[in-house]
Amino acid sequence: MITQKQTATKIFLFCLRLIVGVTFIYASISKIAHPQAFADSIYNYQLFPPLIIKPLSLFLPFFEMICGLFLICGIFKRSTAILLCGLLGLFTIAIFINLVRGLNINCGCFSQFSDKNNLLISIVENLFLIFITAILITKESKKSF
């Protein structure tokens, strides 16, 4: 029998999945539409060899979109939460490295044509999303794994 508390937890977790899922789907749309601009954004990070920039700019947005869709639809919930948590961790490290380097680049997180972003704000946003995905990883049912 499903108690009221369980229902509330389910709704709460769904809201969290919705936040992360919509964020990643929204972030992927501009990247999918403009892969060359996204490749330029990746290049600006000065962290990757030229050989992997194009494949990364092509496949990464679809990975984000699929994970976002799966998370919202409740497919492979814990797996997608773990994958997105790892991805956010990598993004945060990349942004942090450039913050330390003193580069004022566009983070390329959401729009490829926006003005120069505040990298510190991007890190805070990422940490917030990491926190949410961590909740999903720990709280989502083991059955969904």
Add this chain to the structure above:
Amino acid sequence: MKKTDAKISKPNGKYNLKKFILQTLIILFLTLICGLVSATFLIKDFSLFSAYQPPQGEDLNQFEEIDIKFLMDILDNDMTVLIDARDEKLYQEGHIPGALSLPVYDFENIFLKIKSKIPFDKTIITYCIDKDCPDSKLLANKLFNAGYQDIFIFKAGLKGYIKFQKGNPIIE
């Protein structure tokens, strides 16, 4: 509890890891399919199998070039930072008064040390030895990628400055 339910909820780490890997592979497979379909049918002018070419050719020419007269007019301006793109040793031998040294071929190391002297809201002017050297353009491109917006190139370089000064001392 049914046998199948017991199997799914088995709190065994190894079992869960297997399932996680399988689900990750499914997501990666779907990503691969979507990416390849997109690259083949939807995206134009995007070759997946060629190495990424930074937009150097166009970008290097996008920076406005200034002459000595313009340089002299804005050199005393507080909003301007003049940067020597040549090697540190050449800079020590002689440079335009007020110029900072930021060797383009050691950009990553030197930039960290002097970035506090180059605020992002300032106008940047780069130069190298003469009109034929590429270093000033390369440095302008690196600074542009680092986030600077207002960048000019003093094309005549140090030789042009010396010629203009007619033998005046150039080391501060």
